[in-house]
Amino acid sequence: MTDFHRHPKSYHHWQLQIDGDIAQLRMNVDPNHPFRPGYELKLNSYDLGVDMELADAIQRLRFEHPEVKVVVIGSAQERAFCAGANIWMLADSTHPFKVNFCKFTNETRLSLEDASRRSNLKSICAVNAACAGGGYELALACDEIHLVNDNNSAVSLPEVALLGVLPGTGGLTRLVDKRKVRRDRADVFCTMAEGMRGKKAVAWGLVDAIWPKSQFVEKVAARAKELAATLPVKATKGITLEPIRGKKSETGYAYTHVQLDVNGATRIATLTVRGPEGPQPKSGADYEQAGSAAWALQCFRELDDALLQLRFDHEEIGLIVLKTRGDRNALLAVEKDLFANRTHWLCNEILAQMARTLRRWDLMARSMYALVDAEACCAGAFFELAIGADRVYLLDDDQVAVAIGPLSNGLLPMSHGHTRLQNRFLAQPEHASKLAAEQPTLPAMEADEQGLCTYLLDPVDWQDDVRIALEERASLSPDALTGMEASLRFAGAENCDSKIFGRLSAWQNWIFTRPNATGEEGALTRYGAPESARFDWRRT
């Protein structure tokens, strides 16, 4: 089991320091603490372990330190801000690990942008020294980039020139789509190993400001203060995020509200999520008191962890079967209270966490089928999970119902900005709006009529039909399914986030498998070696 739990007290690679409404998050990667043995993390280069700590730091700022308005992301090393993802780690990783590593680091950077957009936690990147590849991609995910002007420190994306691969964490997309750097300048910058610095980096829009070395710390601090002064106070005291601890058994993983059963032989995993039991917080103050044990937060943090276990430790699983359990009314009651208190800082954070977990679900490169059976609790955010799946199988039974909750109207957006109802009913936008506004609870047959399931199955056929459906799916080409699902799940809109996953990941997927990158004479393989790479020059 991969342990995704991290805590600032035991970080190996980052220093988190809070000073009033400003946090300092400094990268100081310990070369001798790689995620797995075999490489050294020199020059603040990173691997999955380093990024887990970064993801944790952003989470803790949001939940434990609502008093923080601005986070300054910097480096505690003099010689390097960050050298990007560690090349030797990449060269030494399997293809699925590389792809999942990139996906996780992308989600971490998106969570930083999400914090800015949704929680008004702004970020300033203080680039005090060389900043290459994934280092600059981290900077690009911040609201502002400040670069030291010392005739030496540059920002760069040297992947194409040095490694024969693409920047894997949204660098290309953020350059032209987010920062709107002119495409020919982006072309020049992305093919320059040495990168760019000084006034030109500002003029080209690669960074927002440059400061002389002697004034750098002071100028960045002043800017952080100035920015913080424009932002509202959210709260003075946060909650404590207790660790999420799943128990691994021979058959899978058990959490409090989530159960994941993994069957390597059939290549099918069953994911069971459970709704709230017992009294739940009603007000913002109640949530502050309940802390991270509140169902709404714990359930989705557990789900997040379970999805990551699947990604990293169960590559062979091709199909996830979703089951929902619990009391629909209890779940909807929790959502109504969260909705009513959505401007309360903690309720807002919990809703944002639910949304992020749902997006992680949407982005699983596995097939997902939701089974809505007699014991199902297909309501609210669990209904979002169901229609986030590739198919919904609904049992035609009196006990079965589907309930749309108050969060489906925009609080849980997909990566490309649509709600899942809008995405489902692209051809009938007014139907999506009506369902979102009316929040009906629909008996099975009516849910089918309203387009909320793929198949409505008779109880007599249920077991056989479902079994056959699962077997059929698990028999298909895993590559073709990954490409197909990525193409069908997100229709009708596109933004920076969805381009990063839909477009960049696809290109990177291809490039990583090509001999020009990872073959014996490929650029990634030969990085740092005396001989340079040899290419098959054919363009496609």
Added chain:
Amino acid sequence: MTDFHRHPKSYHHWQLQIDGDIAQLRMNVDPNHPFRPGYELKLNSYDLGVDMELADAIQRLRFEHPEVKVVVIGSAQERAFCAGANIWMLADSTHPFKVNFCKFTNETRLSLEDASRRSNLKSICAVNAACAGGGYELALACDEIHLVNDNNSAVSLPEVALLGVLPGTGGLTRLVDKRKVRRDRADVFCTMAEGMRGKKAVAWGLVDAIWPKSQFVEKVAARAKELAATLPVKATKGITLEPIRGKKSETGYAYTHVQLDVNGATRIATLTVRGPEGPQPKSGADYEQAGSAAWALQCFRELDDALLQLRFDHEEIGLIVLKTRGDRNALLAVEKDLFANRTHWLCNEILAQMARTLRRWDLMARSMYALVDAEACCAGAFFELAIGADRVYLLDDDQVAVAIGPLSNGLLPMSHGHTRLQNRFLAQPEHASKLAAEQPTLPAMEADEQGLCTYLLDPVDWQDDVRIALEERASLSPDALTGMEASLRFAGAENCDSKIFGRLSAWQNWIFTRPNATGEEGALTRYGAPESARFDWRRT
């Protein structure tokens, strides 16, 4: 040299019949006329040669038959509408050929949609029998799909289930983005080898209408008539599209207005386009009289041909150097007349042809550098070619100027809908609007100040700097450049067309190289063989 010239009189695979304002285009593939030896084109399956004829037919309808308002695309075979791209041809092709074949067929289908949007030439697909894979993707590119209801004829996308690859001609994108089919239904449909027919195909939005076999021809004809009656008369008589004939020599290809020099050793090609010489048509009637010899039409048809030669016959070329030649004022005068007559049917067609060729240029999977030197004619549509390139090198010389013409304000859109000026100046939309509105002619230094070049070079440095720039580009990983260029060229917007190229092509690129598709035991390799495919089940 690949001969892209086709003519209805010598089609092997299609029948084009004009009856007043309605054209019948019937597929009747001759199994014994494959594009290259080694496979039979059974069941109306297609290859590059079949698609060249389709592309030609659409072109001729637009230019030679402006009286046609509706084209009915059908099949002359009883047993098959179209079985899609020929599997044995695909299994037997190199990776670059497969990718370029898909790109060409995609452009052909987009030209059908372009004809509908831009020339009011509507298309009805008459699916009289089984319609699979690329056959259904052709149907999806039409304005309407009519399916025979005979308990037998289905539409299908069997690629995922049978071949372990994706539908390669926009099928997935058009299903959910164009036809807005619900994503879970699209998921079901795209994993069903047998496809769907009858009322369910209508209910799911896969086709627009079904008709009993006995009434099929009559009902489709009635609908074509009905549709034609709603459309305006464009003209009663067209022009003749004379063949484009390039001469191939040892060093490249020579056309009247276009020259392509290919250097396999440096992997650099030089593309020279020449502006108009001598008197050019001024009015719509002049253009009708001049026919396809008018510079504006012939130059861009020649350029189209040259780009296709590069794609199919020169995979090793990584960099295209663009040179423009001719008289700027003469070129701008032609564009002013075309602009003034843009509602004239033929001027509209010529403008649409220029736009399509420019999009083919944007979509070259090669690096492109524009050199604007002392003899350059960087004006109007040639300026569009220049800023469509990845970089523009501008000589700082008194004779050199850059001129924006009247077509840059929306008549030559990129695939994603932006003008090239909008795409270039995403950060300054008002600057893009100003340049498009004012159409200035700017001396080199001013052009640089206005952001119209990447580098302004001193005459003393020109030769060395350009030489080094070309050498550097040609030394980089071809795969990484392809992915990088695809990511940087189209920012700020996305639509069906650009998703097909940006997203689908990337996934397909990857899937085609994977052992699960093209390995010895892959699904594409083993199609039709007694043993079924064996997969590496790992998901990424």
